[in-house]
Amino acid sequence: MAQAREIDPRPWYLLSPALLAIALLVVVPMSFILVYSFYENIDLGLDAPAFQFGNWRELLTDGYYHDAIWKTFRLSAIVTVLAAVLGYVPAYFIANTRFRHKWLLLLLLILPFWVSFIIRTLSWIHIMGNQGAINGLLLWLGVIDEPLPMMFNEFAVIVGFIHVFLPYMILNVYVSLEGIDRNLEPAARTLGCTPWQAFLEVTLPLSLPGLAAGCLLVFVLTAGSYVTPLILGGPDDFLFGNLIYDAVLSELNWPMGATLSFALLVLLGVVVVVYSRFMRLNQLSKAFG
Amino acid sequence: MRAWGWIRAYAVAVYVFMFAPVAVVLLLAFNSSQFSGFPIEGFSLRWFRRLFENEAIMRAFETSFSLGLLTAACATTLGILASLALVRYRFRGKDWITALLISPVLVPETVLAVGLLIFLRWLSMPRSFLLLLLGHTMIALPFVVLVVQARLVGIRRDYEEAARSLGASPLETFWQITLPLLMPAVFAGALFAFTISFDNITATIFWRPAGTETVPTQIFGMLRNSVSPEINALGFVMIVVTVGVPLAAGALARYFARRRQ
Numbered sequence: 302m303a304q305a306r307e308i309d310p311r312p313w314y315l316l317s318p319a320l321l322a323i324a325l326l327v328v329v330p331m332s333f334i335l336v337y338s339f340y341e342n343i344d345l346g347l348d349a350p351a352f353q354f355g356n357w358r359e360l361l362t363d364g365y366y367h368d369a370i371w372k373t374f375r376l377s378a379i380v381t382v383l384a385a386v387l388g389y390v391p392a393y394f395i396a397n398t399r400f401r402h403k404w405l406l407l408l409l410l411i412l413p414f415w416v417s418f419i420i421r422t423l424s425w426i427h428i429m430g431n432q433g434a435i436n437g438l439l440l441w442l443g444v445i446d447e448p449l450p451m452m453f454n455e456f457a458v459i460v461g462f463i464h465v466f467l468p469y470m471i472l473n474v475y476v477s478l479e480g481i482d483r484n485l486e487p488a489a490r491t492l493g494c495t496p497w498q499a500f501l502e503v504t505l506p507l508s509l510p511g512l513a514a515g516c517l518l519v520f521v522l523t524a525g526s527y528v529t530p531l532i533l534g535g536p537d538d539f540l541f542g543n544l545i546y547d548a549v550l551s552e553l554n555w556p557m558g559a560t561l562s563f564a565l566l567v568l569l570g571v572v573v574v575v576y577s578r579f580m581r582l583n584q585l586s587k588a589f590g
Numbered sequence: 591m592r593a594w595g596w597i598r599a600y601a602v603a604v605y606v607f608m609f610a611p612v613a614v615v616l617l618l619a620f621n622s623s624q625f626s627g628f629p630i631e632g633f634s635l636r637w638f639r640r641l642f643e644n645e646a647i648m649r650a651f652e653t654s655f656s657l658g659l660l661t662a663a664c665a666t667t668l669g670i671l672a673s674l675a676l677v678r679y680r681f682r683g684k685d686w687i688t689a690l691l692i693s694p695v696l697v698p699e700t701v702l703a704v705g706l707l708i709f710l711r712w713l714s715m716p717r718s719f720l721l722l723l724l725g726h727t728m729i730a731l732p733f734v735v736l737v738v739q740a741r742l743v744g745i746r747r748d749y750e751e752a753a754r755s756l757g758a759s760p761l762e763t764f765w766q767i768t769l770p771l772l773m774p775a776v777f778a779g780a781l782f783a784f785t786i787s788f789d790n791i792t793a794t795i796f797w798r799p800a801g802t803e804t805v806p807t808q809i810f811g812m813l814r815n816s817v818s819p820e821i822n823a824l825g826f827v828m829i830v831v832t833v834g835v836p837l838a839a840g841a842l843a844r845y846f847a848r849r850r851q
Contacts, residue, residue, distance in 0.1 A: 308681075309679060309681065311675075311679060312675035312676075312678075312679035312681050313675070313681075315671045315672065315674050315675035315679075316671070316672050316675045316676075316687060318667075318668050318671060318672075319668040319669065319671065319672035319691060319731060319735075320672075320687070320690070320691075322668060322724075322727065322728060322731065323690055323691060323693065323694070323728065323731070326706060326724055326725065326727075326728040327693060327694055327697065327702065327705070327728060328690075329709060330702070330705030330706045330708065330709040331697070331701075331705050333705060333708050333709045333712060334701070334704065334705045334708060337708050337712075387604055387607075388604070390597055390600040390601060390604070391600065391601040391604045391605070393597060394597050394598060394600070394601035395601070398598075406605075409605060409608075409609070412833060413608055413612075414785070415785055415832045415833045415836060416612055416828075416829055416832065416833060417788075417789050417805075417806065417825070417828045417829070417832060418789050418791060418806070419789075419791055419806045419809050419810060420612070420615060420809070420825040420828060420829065421611065421612060423615075423809070423813060423817060423821065423825075424611035424612055424614060424615045424825075425611055426627075426817050427611065427614045427615060427618060427626070427627055427628075427817070427822075428610070428611050428614060430627060430817075431627075432625060432626070432627025432628055433627055433628065434614055434628055436628075437627070437628035437629055441629070464607070464608065464611065467604070467607075467608060468608070471604075496593065497593075521696070521698070524698070525698025525699060525700055525701070526698075526700075526792065527700060527792070528791055528792055528795075528810070531810075532810075532813060542698070542700045545700050545701075545704060546700070546795075549704055549707070549796065550795070550796065555708060555711065558704055558708075559704065559708055562700065562701045562704040562705065563701075565698060565700070565701055566697065566698070566701050569698060573696060
């Protein structure tokens with residue numbers, strides 16, 4: 302009884318609206334996805350409660366779905382690696398620059414978050430499309446006679462993803478680089494390291510948590526998308542998310558949509574769990590503080 | 591120091607990569623050509639005029655604005671209450687509660703969207719504006735909690751305790767001490783929530799009722815044919831709203847803060 306009296310109800314009053322919202326809008330719906338994945342699809346938009354594994358069998362045996370899973374992982378991995386390569390150097394620059402207006406560089410990093418995602422994505426049509434800046438310039442210079450086809454393929458999708466997710470990567474790497482003791486690299490230098498060695502042996506390992514957090518974010522965000530391939534890709538450029546979109550919004554096959562959604566949740570959940578075995582998840586929230 | 595020169599050039603190139611496409615949209619919005627791309631034929635405001643005459647787009651703007659404002663109000667209220675509990679009280683299971691509140695960030699939006707939709711289907715409720723509002727609030731909530739929490743940690747409890755010892759009730763203390771000190775975080779959180787809602791397309795496509803369009807879904811629909819020049823003008827307006835307004839607000843706040851000193 303003594304213990305029961307010690308529980309202070311006040312934080313729970315404050316928390317209850319938010320917890321109720323998350324429970325009703327996230328936790329309960331997630332369990333409904335699982336339940337629905339065993340339902341049977343009868344006709345367009347019509348399904349019957351059942352407990353059968355038909356949807357799961359289809360997912361596990363049909364090569365079409367395997368292809369989509371493989372494509373999604375491959376594309377997400379490519380985007381993640383390229384974003385890491387492109388993002389590390391600017392983060393290093395911002396962390397180490399003696400430029401007086403460093404806040405401006407940081408503000409410019411946050412600015413893209415405020416620019417509409419769909420505008421940023423479609424802007425690449427103006428850069429790489431037939432009437433885009435690159436083709437316009439090359440035609441004007443007389444280098445080419447016909448516009449180069451650069452749009453509506455996998456390359457355009459990759460560029461679009463990197464463009465949208467790069468700020469996440471740079472911010473995460475920057476936060477961990479900023480936390481490194483500034484005396485360490487000079488110390489390594491006085492002990493005989495070349496600048497490159499000092500970077501490889503000291504700075505890079507210490508910045509790995511930020512780099513890993515950035516990679517996880519970019520990977521998960523890419524693997525869960527479907528809009529970018531619809532705007533920038535061709536008919537063959539689809540991700541797992543596009544299958545969900547098709548199942549739910551075009552075919553009105555709710556049980557299959559539920560099965561695919563749950564599968565995506567599990568696949569990305571595995572990625573997050575593997576990551577958290579090596580890194581701590583709270584690294585992710587640092588970039589927002 | 592040659593290496594540093596390369597690093598600087600690399601960083602500048604990445605910044606150009608991030609901003610050149612957006613700059614091109616801003617530029618093309620004023621192109622008088624009847625095609626949306628290059629070459630630029632002349633300066634004209636005709637696409638803006640066309641934009642404001644387009645009723646579907648204006649309706650989408652109205653929807654997006656009211657949705658964004660309501661989402662900001664809901665998510666900020668829930669987020670502040672939850673953050674107060676997380677920062678100001680000690681209780682068991684706090685880590686779990688925090689993880690639960692942040693969890694929508696880790697679930698792909700597509701999955702969140704389908705889940706909520708299936709739940710609604712089970713309840714035999716049709717898609718509605720309320721669904722969009724609840725959904726957007728849920729998506730924005732983790733970000734508001736993170737922003738407000740970070741700020742709240744920095745506010746010393748001494749002020750609150752002083753107010754309490756001078757006879758203020760807990761509610762009075764909150765209204766007169768904590769909330770004013772928290773105002774910057776409230777604004778930051780609300781702005782964040784508004785932008786998240788105003789910009790959302792992934793989940794909105796699933797949740798919108800038939801016939802309702804927000805600005806992003808409207809643009810998405812218009813893209814099916816081709817990029818019309820109106821979209822560039824629309825992009826210009828959206829960027830001014832989501833970038834210009836917060837920047838101006840920030841600059842004004844700084845200006846007034848400086849004058850007061």
